[in-house]
Amino acid sequence: xxxxxxxxxxxxxxxxxxxxxxxxxxxxxxxxxxxxxxxxxxxxxxxxxxxxxxxxxxxxxxxxxxxxxxxxxxxxxxxxxxxxxxxxxxxxxxxxxxxxxxxxxxxxxxxxxxxxxxxxxxxxxxxxxxxxxxxxxxxxxxxxxxxxxxxxxxxxxxxxxxxxxxxxxxxxxxxxxxxxxxxxxxx
Amino acid sequence: xxxxxxxxxxxxxxxxxxxxxxxxxxxxxxxxxxxxxxxxxxxxxxxxxxxxxxxxxxxxxxxxxxxxxxxxxxxxxxxxxxxxxxxxxxxxxxxxxxxxxxxxxxxxxxxxxxxxxxxxxxxxxxxxxxxxxxxxxxxxxxxxxxxxxxxxxxxxxxxxxxxxxxxxxxxxxxxxxxxxxxxxxxxxxxxxxxxxxxxxxxxxxxxxxxxxxxxxxxxxxxxxxxxxxxxxxxxxxxxxxxxxxxxxxxxxxxxxxxxxxxxxxxxxxxxxxxxxxxxxxxxxxxxxxxxxxxxxxxxxxxxxxxxxxxxxxxxxxxxxxxxxxxxxxxxxxxxxxxxxxxxxxxxxxxxxxxxxxxxxxxxxxxxxxxxxxxxxxxxxxxxxxxxxxxxxxxxxxxxxxxxxxxxxxxxxxxxxxxxxxxxxxxxxxxxxxxxxxxxxxxxxxxxxxxxxxxxxxxxxxxxxxxxxxxxxxxxxxxxxxxxxxxxxxxxxxxxxxxxx
Numbered sequence: 001x002x003x004x005x006x007x008x009x010x011x012x013x014x015x016x017x018x019x020x021x022x023x024x025x026x027x028x029x030x031x032x033x034x035x036x037x038x039x040x041x042x043x044x045x046x047x048x049x050x051x052x053x054x055x056x057x058x059x060x061x062x063x064x065x066x067x068x069x070x071x072x073x074x075x076x077x078x079x080x081x082x083x084x085x086x087x088x089x090x091x092x093x094x095x096x097x098x099x100x101x102x103x104x105x106x107x108x109x110x111x112x113x114x115x116x117x118x119x120x121x122x123x124x125x126x127x128x129x130x131x132x133x134x135x136x137x138x139x140x141x142x143x144x145x146x147x148x149x150x151x152x153x154x155x156x157x158x159x160x161x162x163x164x165x166x167x168x169x170x171x172x173x174x175x176x177x178x179x180x181x182x183x184x185x186x187x
Numbered sequence: 188x189x190x191x192x193x194x195x196x197x198x199x200x201x202x203x204x205x206x207x208x209x210x211x212x213x214x215x216x217x218x219x220x221x222x223x224x225x226x227x228x229x230x231x232x233x234x235x236x237x238x239x240x241x242x243x244x245x246x247x248x249x250x251x252x253x254x255x256x257x258x259x260x261x262x263x264x265x266x267x268x269x270x271x272x273x274x275x276x277x278x279x280x281x282x283x284x285x286x287x288x289x290x291x292x293x294x295x296x297x298x299x300x301x302x303x304x305x306x307x308x309x310x311x312x313x314x315x316x317x318x319x320x321x322x323x324x325x326x327x328x329x330x331x332x333x334x335x336x337x338x339x340x341x342x343x344x345x346x347x348x349x350x351x352x353x354x355x356x357x358x359x360x361x362x363x364x365x366x367x368x369x370x371x372x373x374x375x376x377x378x379x380x381x382x383x384x385x386x387x388x389x390x391x392x393x394x395x396x397x398x399x400x401x402x403x404x405x406x407x408x409x410x411x412x413x414x415x416x417x418x419x420x421x422x423x424x425x426x427x428x429x430x431x432x433x434x435x436x437x438x439x440x441x442x443x444x445x446x447x448x449x450x451x452x453x454x455x456x457x458x459x460x461x462x463x464x465x466x467x468x469x470x471x472x473x474x475x476x477x478x479x480x481x482x483x484x485x486x487x488x489x490x491x492x493x494x495x496x497x498x499x500x501x502x503x504x505x506x507x508x509x510x511x512x513x514x515x516x517x518x519x520x521x522x523x524x525x526x527x528x529x530x531x532x533x534x535x536x537x538x539x540x541x542x543x544x545x546x547x548x549x550x551x552x553x554x555x556x557x558x559x560x561x562x563x564x565x566x567x568x569x570x571x572x573x574x575x576x577x578x579x580x581x582x583x584x585x586x587x588x589x590x591x592x593x594x595x596x597x598x599x600x601x602x603x604x605x606x607x608x609x610x611x612x613x614x615x616x617x618x619x620x621x622x623x624x625x626x627x628x629x630x631x632x633x634x635x636x637x638x639x640x641x642x643x644x645x646x647x648x649x650x651x652x653x654x655x656x657x658x659x660x661x662x663x664x665x666x667x668x669x670x671x672x673x674x675x676x677x678x679x680x681x682x683x684x685x686x687x
Contacts, residue, residue: 007534018390022368055487057521061530065538068391072545075368075390082374093381094361095560096216097209113218114344122414129415136430138515144411145518148343148403152350159214160355182418 006053010062013046014070022078043067099162109158112168117154120171121147123178130185203361215355219553220571222348224578227550229345229402231582232328234543237528237536238662239325240287241655246318246593248647248656250305252288258452261467263310264290265448269472271312272296280306280467284484285532320593323601324586332602336409343406349399352553356388363389377559384552387545394542395549401526431519433496433505439476445469446501451479454503455495459483465492475499485509489530490520551579569620574613576621580628581612583670587635594642629674636667 017039024035046067050059099105129143157167219226235242244250253260264280274297281291290306304316323332330338357363367389370382388395412427420426452464465484471477477499484492488509496505509517524530528539554575561568585608589601615624640660651657 003531007531025364025368055489057489057517058487058530061489061521061525062535064393064397064525065528065531065535065542068394069538069541072387072390072541075370075386078368079370079372082371082378094205094208094212096213097206099213109217122411125411126415126418135513135515137513137519140415140427140430141515141518144408145400145404147411148347148350148400148407151347152354152399152403155218155347155351156211156214156354156358159218159351160211160358162210186419 003054006050006059007062007066010046010050010066011070013042014067014072015074017042017067018071018074022074097162105164108164108168112164112171113155113158116168116171116175117151117158120154120175120178121150123175123182124150127178127181130182203358208359208361211355211359215352215359216557218348218355219352219550220557222345222352223550223554223575225341225345226349226352227547227578228331228582229328229342230349230543230547230550232324233398233402233527234540234547235586236325236328237539237543238659239321240529241536241659242321242324243316243318244287244289244653244655245643245659246321247305247316248651248653250289250316251308251652252655253283253290253308254288256282256290258449258456258464260290260306260310261452261464262448264292264306264312265467265469265472267306267310268292268294268312269445269469272302273473274298275469275472278469278472282464282466284465286529317597319597320590320601323589323593323605327602327605339406339408340410341406343403343408343410346399346401346403346406350396350403353388353392353395353399357392360385360389375559375563377556377563380552380555380559384549384556387552388549391542391545394539395546397525398543398546401522404522405526431516433480433494433507435470436476436478436498436504438471439474440471441475442473443475443477443499445472445477446479446497446499448479451497451501452481454497455481455483455493458495458506459493459508461485462492478504489524490517551575570616572621573616573619573624576624577612577616577628580625580632581609583632583666584612584628584635585609587632587639591635591639591642594639594646626674626677629670629677633667633670633674636663636670639663 020035020042021039024032024039047060047063050063053059054062125143125147128146129139132139132142134142154167154171158164158171161167244252261280261282265278268278268280269275272294276295276297278292278294281293283289290310292302292304292306292312294302296302302315304312304314306312326332329342331341332338333341363385366382366385368386370386372379372382412424413422416422416424416427448467452467456462456464462483462485464481466480466482468480468482469477470480479497479501481495481497482492483495490509490512493509494505494507495503498504509520528535554571558568558572558575561571585605588608589604592599592604593601612624612628615627619627640663643656643660647656
């Protein structure tokens with residue numbers, strides 16, 4: 001029974017929060033900050049309530065799935081059709097930067113983003129595992145969670161920075177630092 | 188036009204310089220293109236895999252759902268199986284839960300053979316289940332049917348790429364709040380696809396992050412464990428895994444009677460008040476070195492539950508309560524349910540299918556934006572356009588065709604059918620353009636998805652023992668209708684002229 005109530009509340013909150021935020025977005029006024037705050041406060045409160053009512057792991061899982069589903073459903077109701085005015089609509093979005101098509105730059109970026117990013121994230125993940133003050137299982141799992149997060153960040157940086165040497169050298173330095181930390185402490 | 192007259196409100200999103208956004212966009216585009224096909228395949232297969240338990244039931248609808256199961260069911264199942272297979276190395280009996288109302292058996296025999304199936308409502312083992320398509324589609328998501336270490340690494344790296352794309356996607360979106368509710372269809376293809384891409388990407392972001400992170404972690408487990416083993420255990424991976432598994436009894440193959448299972452399960456129930464039996468596992472049954480592993484789960488916890496291990500004499504020699512286990516162990520046990528949506532029955536499954544489809548759509552529109560941008564700049568990429576149209580629409584077609592083949596002609600491996608169908612779709616990029624490919628494959632998919640439930644009824648008869656077959660059949664028909672609707676929408680004369 002509690003499950004059903006919380007599930008209904010999560011979906012309703014996703015819809016209601018998105019509705020309040022959309023009102024703030026559509027009608028800029030003095031009440032706008034209050035509406036924005038109310039929307040996000042409702043979401044935050046319900047995540048906490050879900051965690052209390054459904055369990056510390058189950059509650060956030062429900063919230064993570066149901067609030068966005070509700071919000072997405074509400075946003076989908078706002079679909080508009082662009083007017084056919086005979087003109088080609090112009091995008092106000094920025095264009096990706098043009099970097100030229102030098103092959104060695106592409107190879108360099110790939111090497112920094114993939115193998116070097118993997119090595120640095122693994123090294124830092126293990127360094128965390130070695131140094132984090134906890135039981136071995138927790139150290140390993142948290143270190144393991146860090147690996148994809150760090151690798152994703154490294155990948156994004158390597159593919160973004162116009163100066164590829166900057167992320168490359170930083171990652172090499174971090175790998176060496178992580179290896180030193182591992183060597184100092186041991187497992 | 189009204190939108191342009193609206194006064195601009197201040198935004199709390201940090202103002203980013205145009206060169207920075209352009210650099211991030213360049214990285215986002217190149218990474219997205221490099222991994223597009225893999226991300227699409229993993230997201231599509233993952234969305235379908237949410238329902239793997241239900242597709243197993245659909246493939247074997249002759250097994251009735253179990254109304255109530257407990258220790259008696261588990262013991263009856265163990266005895267039924269072992270009476271027919273005395274040379275069993277391990278047997279896992281999972282009792283019905285919120286994901287599937289069936290008693291599931293997984294067993295490894297002494298000769299290495301693996302048997303999987305369901306027990307009847309009274310616990311009788313009636314042979315391996317014939318669910319090849321479910322096994323195919325789950326395997327495709329987990330390791331792409333490559334050698335497991337390689338395949339899971341590729342899937343894990345795809346998760347990392349997806350996570351990276353989420354980061355760069357956020358950073359390349361300076362109008363994240365200003366455009367928060369814009370979904371405008373029509374106009375140029377690029378603007379339409381961008382709206383769909385950004386809205387589905389932003390509003391389901393928590394889900395996308397969790398799926399990408401847990402998927403990457405699951406896929407990279409072998410690499411992470413192997414690296415840890417290299418660093419600390421001289422390459423012995425078993426020592427890394429041993430940190431997370433209970434101790435094993437010393438192997439002794441001398442024949443011995445199976446311990447009193449009733450007493451063991453009663454003891455475990457007494458030690459875990461408020462919990463219910465989730466799994467009964469017997470290792471080396473009928474040998475002196477045998478052990479009985481009992482898992483008692485709690486309704487309000489995602490973790491498997493309390494673990495109690497008894498030796499061949501029925502004496503408890505190891506126990507671990509979930510409330511006392513380490514944070515790391517509890518996190519590890521929740522990754523699977525978080526990733527697949529297996530924590531709230533149909534509610535979470537439906538939400539995961541909706542959000543998984545959104546993530547798949549985000550991937551699809553990402554490449555569509557890139558090709559539309561190229562075209563609008565006067566530098567079309569016709570090969571990429573064709574390949575992408577074939578990639579996107581090959582999967583509903585190949586999945587439906589492999590399922591239909593498995594249903595009506597169980598001979599060929601569904602993987603082979605899927606591979607041939609996908610290859611055929613990609614081969615069609617030579618004679619056909621993207622519009623013809625998209626239209627043709629959508630029509631073929633809709634047709635197959637309509638035929639599939641009809642063939643299922645003809646094959647198994649309408650008198651299903653498991654009513655979930657009707658639910659799946661209805662879902663297949665709804666999918667066919669959705670695809671047909673998308674065809675009709677695409678075929679509207681107004682869109683044909685404006686979206687070209």
